[in-house]
Amino acid sequence: MTVTGVAIGLGHVWRFPYMVGKFGGAAFVLFYAFVSIFIGVPALMAEFALGRQTRRGPVGAFAAGGLPFGKQVGWFFFFVVAAATGYYSGVLGWVLYYALGQIAAAAQLPYDAAAILPPDHGFVLKSFLLQLLCTGVVIAACAFVVLRGVRGGIERISKVILPAWTLVLIVLVVRSLTLPNAMEGVRWYILKFRFADLTANVMAAAIGHAIFALSLGGTFMVVYGSYLKDDESLARPALWTAIGDTAASLIAGLAIMPAVLAFGLQPTSGPGLVFVTLPKVFAAMPAGWLFGTMFFVGLFGAGYLSDIAAVEVLVAGITDNTKMSRPRAVWLMAAVCFVLAIPPSINNAVFVPWDLTFGSGMQTLGSLLAVLTVGWCMHRASALEQLALDGGRPSPRWLVQWIRFGIPLVILAVGVYWLLTAVFGMIHAV
Helix, strand or coil: CHHHHHHCCHHHHHHHHHHHHHCCCHHHHHHHHHHHHHCHHHHHHHHHHHHHHHCCCHHHHHHHCCCCCHHHHHHHHHHHHHHHHHHHHHHHHHHHHHHHHHHHHHCCCCCCCCCCCCCCCCCCHHHHHHHHHHHHHHHHHHHHHHCCCHHHHHHHHHHHHHHHHHHHHHHHHHHHHCCCCHHHHHHHHHHCCCHHHCCHHHHHHHHHHHHHHCCCCCCHHHHHHCCCCCCCCCHHHHHHHHHHHHHHHHHHHHHHHHHHHHCCCCCCCHHHHCCCHHHHHHHHCCCHHHHHHHHHHHHHHHHHHHHHHHHHHHHHHHHHHCCCCHHHHHHHHHHHHHHHCCHHHCCHHHHHHHHHHHHHHHHHHHHHHHHHHHHHHCCHHHHHHHCCCHHHCCCCHHHHHHHHHHHHHHHHHHHHHHHHHHHHHHHHHC
16 A cells, blocks of 8 residues: 555556546557556566565665665755655645635635646746745645654555545546546547557557556665565565556546546646646536545645655655754755745746756656666565565566666667657747
């Protein structure tokens, strides 16, 4: 539950639907599900193995795993997680604002739906201050749970929030599918698959999003791998994390896309799909305030688990490498994350590059380095021991070779593709 809660977050409900809309529906969805199993599960096993073998967070794990300049690499990704946690907490603050806004709308209280969203350019003091207020509340709530530790805080709250969020999603799916013309949205979302739609652009986007959605990146899953028992097969938590993660995305899309298309709205509205388009859907529904409240409260719960995980990664980095006590480390990292939430709160011209850099880009690089560390730098006998199946049975040879060669080549190919796309895009623009 805890590791699945780490993976499931805003990426599944905020990011996944607008990626589906941007990259054409069923082709993206089905290839994403394929990638989550055949790349996601082995990559998760590798990151769990790195954490459990070294019993360290990312700062110490890369060095202990034998990666050249491992300590410097670990501190670099420590900063990446801090910067990503800042903007992620900001987005979670938006969700909190919209959840309260749905309740306010039901009570016929004044509520400005657009007040908290940052402008495309320039600076608006009202939205900036609202973002910082909500971000501060979110980070303080995360610190409160992390202070109680993994089992006393994070594990306990995961067991409550994940089942509740699943129930909310199922209710929303039922409501979405009973709307007029909803089946047209279902066909576009998951049934209207054509091989011609499976372009290089779609495949690269699906692979990148799978890495993002599974919280791969040489940070989160390394920390939680360090908490796993020595006699537990890593295949089981990796498989169930990938299944739970992918199912959450597919169900979230099924709750959102048919409803969007049923009301004649565009699924290609980008990152604003959840915050701009969906409130219009809820407003047009009978008892829409109730479904809107359920949606945004549930989304906050799912994102909250991932935010807690991010703070835990940072705290582990501090306590593993300094003599600072856990409570002091918690409040220090809470303050750092709040400060790093300020730049992307100014406007979308800062937020979008911040998201792409510290979210998608650096996360993919971290996943690549984690897999290379396990496949090529860690002592081979130690790596095989960590990757063993139930009962100590050795992993199939193809799985080991896939971790050593296949996954790094796939990630490198995606990185080169996006780099060339960006370069040719700039040349064409000039």
